[in-house]
Amino acid sequence: MIIDAHTHIFPEWVAEKAISTVIANMKGRLKAFTDGTLGGLLASMDNAGVDLSIILPVATTPGQGDGILQWIKASPSSPRIIYFGSVHPEDPGYRDQIRGMAEFGLQGLKFHPAYQNFPVNSKEACAVYEEALKYDMVMYFHAGYDPSMPGCDYASVKRYAVLAKDFHGSKMVLAHGGGYREWNRVLDLLGNKGCYFDVAFVLGSMRRDKEALELYRQNEDYFIFGTDSPWRDQKRYVELIRDSDTLTPEQKEKLLYKNVQKLVKF
Ligand SMILES: [Zn+2]
16 A cells, blocks of 8 residues: 655646746756646556555635635545645634635645745744644644745744644644755754654655664654655655665555554545
8 A cells, every 4th residue: 555645736727837837936947747637646646556645735825725625625536535725824714714624524734834935833823723733633734945945944944843842742744854954953853753754855865865864764653655746756756665675664564654544544
């Protein structure tokens, strides 16, 4: 069994434009491995042997939370797909949106402090997390460096350390191993704090990095598989884990599907 906990798709009518805009923002230093649609993701999953994917939308402006929920409700459902919701911390309607998402059965929310333009440990954002926790939702965060917003510290390891303390015991996932190329800092400030980490986008570089491997070794029950599809190739990521000779068979199982099942019901 293989679960990809970190994927993105877009509504059919904007997928092509969304993909080309992201690539243009990255000045072409990024490639898309699907066409950004649900059909494209399902084809990629078939090709890679991925059984289930979690889709992580981001409400980049206040007000978009409603639209995201409408879109999810209108999307064809597939037993192989789980949608998380997203709200913007500056949206005055966030309480109703979170309730609507929870009532529809969404099990988590994605936050991207850089794209959403808020410090992850701000007072306003913490009020939103409190609301999500009333419904026992998973809080899935972009963490650390983002190549399209290099100077932004809103998702820094230090800020997450505050959050991990204040929200200890809640279900938190920090994407990209908690902070790209800050592995020692992540280990010091966030290791063994009950935070989960995914390997999305950064698996290729983590596997060759001693400090990243140490972070993984000390937190192997908290690492989950994610790719960041379409921005990474699911097939290649599955192969990197399957063919790894540094991971034991037990570690591969935990990473590929067992750990994430502690957070999300499939
Ligand atoms: Zn992502």
